[in-house]
Amino acid sequence: MADFGYTVWILIVPFVAFIVLGLFGMKLKAxxxxxxxxxxxxxxTALSYxxxxxxxxxAGLVDGVFQKIIAxxxxxxTLTDHLHIDMGILLDPISVMMLVVISTVxxxxxxxxxxxxxxxxxxxxxxxxxxxxxxxxxxxxxxxxIFQMYIFWELVGISSYLLIGxxxxxxxxxxxxxxxxxxxxxxDMGFLVGILILSFTTKxxxxxxxxxxxxxxxxxxxxxxxxxMSVMTWSMILIFVGGAGKSAMFPLHIWLPDAMEGxxxxxxxxxxxxxxxxxxxxxxxMFPVYYFAAPEALHIIAWVGAFSSLFAAVxxxxxxxxxxxxxxSTISQIGYMIFSLGxxxxxxxxxxxxxxxxxxxxxxxxxxxxxxxxxxSVIHAVHSNYMTEMGGLRKHLPITNxxxxxxxxxxxxxxxxxxxxxxxxxxxxxxxxxxxxxAIEYLVAGLTAFYMFRLYFSIFHGHDRQYEHKPHESPATMxxxxxxxxxxxxxxxxLPFSSLVxxxxxxxESHIEWSVAVPSILIALAGITVAWVMYKKxxxxxxxxxxxFKHSYKWAYNKFYxxxxxxFITKKVIFKRVSQPVAWFDRHIVDGTMNGIAWVxxxxxxxxxxxxxxxxxxxxxxxxxxxxxxxLVFIYLVK
Amino acid sequence: MxxxxxxxxxxxxxxxxxxxxxxxxxxxxxxxxxxxxxxxxLNSVNINFLAFNRYLFPxxxxxxxxxxxxxxxxxxxxxxxxxxxxxxxxxxxxxxxENVNELKY
Numbered sequence: 152m153a154d155f156g157y158t159v160w161i162l163i164v165p166f167v168a169f170i171v172l173g174l175f176g177m178k179l180k181a182x183x184x185x186x187x188x189x190x191x192x193x194x195x196t197a198l199s200y201x202x203x204x205x206x207x208x209x210a211g212l213v214d215g216v217f218q219k220i221i222a223x224x225x226x227x228x229t230l231t232d233h234l235h236i237d238m239g240i241l242l243d244p245i246s247v248m249m250l251v252v253i254s255t256v257x258x259x260x261x262x263x264x265x266x267x268x269x270x271x272x273x274x275x276x277x278x279x280x281x282x283x284x285x286x287x288x289x290x291x292x293x294x295x296x297i298f299q300m301y302i303f304w305e306l307v308g309i310s311s312y313l314l315i316g317x318x319x320x321x322x323x324x325x326x327x328x329x330x331x332x333x334x335x336x337x338x339d340m341g342f343l344v345g346i347l348i349l350s351f352t353t354k355x356x357x358x359x360x361x362x363x364x365x366x367x368x369x370x371x372x373x374x375x376x377x378x379x380m381s382v383m384t385w386s387m388i389l390i391f392v393g394g395a396g397k398s399a400m401f402p403l404h405i406w407l408p409d410a411m412e413g414x415x416x417x418x419x420x421x422x423x424x425x426x427x428x429x430x431x432x433x434x435x436x437m438f439p440v441y442y443f444a445a446p447e448a449l450h451i452i453a454w455v456g457a458f459s460s461l462f463a464a465v466x467x468x469x470x471x472x473x474x475x476x477x478x479x480s481t482i483s484q485i486g487y488m489i490f491s492l493g494x495x496x497x498x499x500x501x502x503x504x505x506x507x508x509x510x511x512x513x514x515x516x517x518x519x520x521x522x523x524x525x526x527x528s529v530i531h532a533v534h535s536n537y538m539t540e541m542g543g544l545r546k547h548l549p550i551t552n553x554x555x556x557x558x559x560x561x562x563x564x565x566x567x568x569x570x571x572x573x574x575x576x577x578x579x580x581x582x583x584x585x586x587x588x589x590a591i592e593y594l595v596a597g598l599t600a601f602y603m604f605r606l607y608f609s610i611f612h613g614h615d616r617q618y619e620h621k622p623h624e625s626p627a628t629m630x631x632x633x634x635x636x637x638x639x640x641x642x643x644x645x646l647p648f649s650s651l652v653x654x655x656x657x658x659x660e661s662h663i664e665w666s667v668a669v670p671s672i673l674i675a676l677a678g679i680t681v682a683w684v685m686y687k688k689x690x691x692x693x694x695x696x697x698x699x700f701k702h703s704y705k706w707a708y709n710k711f712y713x714x715x716x717x718x719f720i721t722k723k724v725i726f727k728r729v730s731q732p733v734a735w736f737d738r739h740i741v742d743g744t745m746n747g748i749a750w751v752x753x754x755x756x757x758x759x760x761x762x763x764x765x766x767x768x769x770x771x772x773x774x775x776x777x778x779x780x781x782x783l784v785f786i787y788l789v790k
Numbered sequence: 791m792x793x794x795x796x797x798x799x800x801x802x803x804x805x806x807x808x809x810x811x812x813x814x815x816x817x818x819x820x821x822x823x824x825x826x827x828x829x830x831x832l833n834s835v836n837i838n839f840l841a842f843n844r845y846l847f848p849x850x851x852x853x854x855x856x857x858x859x860x861x862x863x864x865x866x867x868x869x870x871x872x873x874x875x876x877x878x879x880x881x882x883x884x885x886x887x888e889n890v891n892e893l894k895y
Binding site for chain 1: 812815817888890895
């Protein structure tokens with residue numbers, strides 16, 4: 152077996168970069184610190200690609216099955232003889248694929264940020280956080296056990312928090328970072344409880360043992376039954392809650408659109424391509440357990456994914472902030488991936504959904520990063536986030552225009568771009584599983600094409616607006632990553648994915664099922680055509696439609712009032728009915744007791760402190776009187 | 791047995807001396823006088839020791855020793871007290887006990 156020990160440098164290099172930039176960044180020139188971060192990422196990317204090539208076309212495949220290779224592992228914390236938390240590196244098809252995805256997107260974002268963030272205050276801080284994020288995300292995907300994953304999961308959360316709040320002088324950014332942190336943290340509580348229940352039932356944290364088909368997790372009868380479902384199922388549902396929080400699945404999606412307050416490259420890296428797919432990765436990692444031990448949980452996952460994808464797609468059609476459109480589009484696409492895992496079977500061609508989900512994750516990382524970076528390029532040129540203030544930019548931003556168009560066509564799912572292949576596999580998997588879910592996803596495919604081209608036409612077509620200054624194409628540091636990612640979006644569909652990443656590790660042949668593919672192309676084209684009619688030339692048609700469906704439009708525009716609902720629950724119910732009485736009790740009863748004791752002591756001492764007058768003879772008098780009194784007591788009272 | 795002065799007389803004298811000492815201790819303002827009053831108190835105790843020793847346990851010497859002991863302690867006490875009074879005088883320019891009240895609440 153080949154030695155993969157060097158993969159530990161994939162974690163060490165960005166961490167060292169974080170330490171160096173974090174501690175000494177202020178002393179370095181901005182440009183040097185940017186280049187330091189980018190160089191570190193270049194090393195990581197090279198290592199990741201080398202690992203991927205050696206794994207997929209070399210050491211990984213033994214007897215026709217991709218092996219799970221533990222590159223390095225050491226015990227970090229021993230809890231009992233059997234239960235210990237390790238730190239290590241696990242290489243298997245999905246983790247190696249994630250290494251490639253993260254390093255590629257992160258590297259592109261590092262390069263892009265050299266141009267985009269130029270001259271920003273806190274440039275070196277930005278790169279330090281990016282390195283921290285890359286380190287945490289890499290640690291998350293290569294985790295050998297679920298607890299290591301949880302540790303890095305939280306690290307990812309904190310780096311996301313730091314980067315969303317990067318413009319910390321802006322109140323909205325601060326609010327958004329807090330919201331993201333609290334919502335994901337709330338979900339992570341479910342994750343932690345799930346881990347604890349799982350480890351209690353199976354006596355292990357280790358992924359290899361957990362996903363072993365003869366292991367304790369899968370062969371167990373599921374333990375005791377609680378509220379109609381086994382403990383195993385409950386633990387897997389709770390673990391999925393953590394994943395749903397990170398992946399912004401309904402109803403924990405509210406943080407993601409607000410997270411767009413961060414710098415745009417950060418949105419591309421964290422809130423589109425890498426961190427938000429951690430939930431998908433988590434479910435994929437635990438997939439055998441879900442499939443064999445907790446099928447009810449998998450069923451829930453399928454519905455949550457499908458509902459989120461539809462829900463977010465509907466909202467995306469009404470938003471005007473381009474980054475928010477992309478954010479909802481991200482939720483929608485991640486819903487696709489989660490859904491695809493939910494309808495997948497295990498092993499061989501049955502595991503089509505699993506393969507398709509990971510493939511879509513891979514493609515989505517490319518084209519969504521491209522979309523965000525393209526949007527960043529547009530924002531950089533126009534200094535506005537609102538598509539109502541944009542138009543006719545195709546003349547001013549030719550490279551951005553073409554790459555953005557490619558990304559839109561990819562996400563819409565037109566052949567031969569990558570999105571077509573993975574989306575087709577997802578729909579095929581859904582078609583063989585559940586017709587209702589298939590119908591939902593089919594509708595979402597059309598909506599996706601519509602809102603993406605609504606965005607595209609509004610930005611790049613139509614007539615020019617009044618711009619502050621003439622928009623110009625972004626510098627090469629920004630356009631080169633766009634071109635590389637566009638290349639990736641076009642050609643990643645030709646990767647033989649089904650022979651690389653499968654549910655049981657054994658490659659299989661997958662074919663395009665034209666009976667599903669043709670209708671999906673047609674609905675995508677229909678979506679594009681509707682967008683063309685409505686937004687290619689500026690007409691009053693969109694406004695008239697919005698007026699016709701006034702109420703439903705208003706609901707979708709206000710994101711179905713989910714934020715308001717949360718505010719209502721937290722402010723009116725939790726704060727007012729629970730927290731306020733508790734606060735009153737704390738302030739008046741608990742503090743009151745303590746204050747009362749202090750008050751009594753103080754008052755009494757104020758009264759009697761006059762005794763300590765410093766007058767020697769007064770003391771003497773009291774002493775003598777006391778002595779006399781004692782004598783009298785002993786003579787007359789004590790017989 | 792002893793036909794001389796009865797024990798009560800000694801006790802009366804000692805009591806008068808004792809309360810004179812207490813009175814002086816509590817009312818005089820001059821530290822030297824207070825010191826003298828405390829000597830009176832100690833000496834009244836000495837008288838009691840000697841008288842009781844003589845009348846109750848004539849064969850023993852415990853009372854004598856104890857009063858010698860008290861005299862020794864009183865002498866050293868006077869030395870220390872006068873030293874303190876001198877330093878008080880240096881600090882306050884007088885030896886009125888009412889002025890020495892810095893150590894209070």
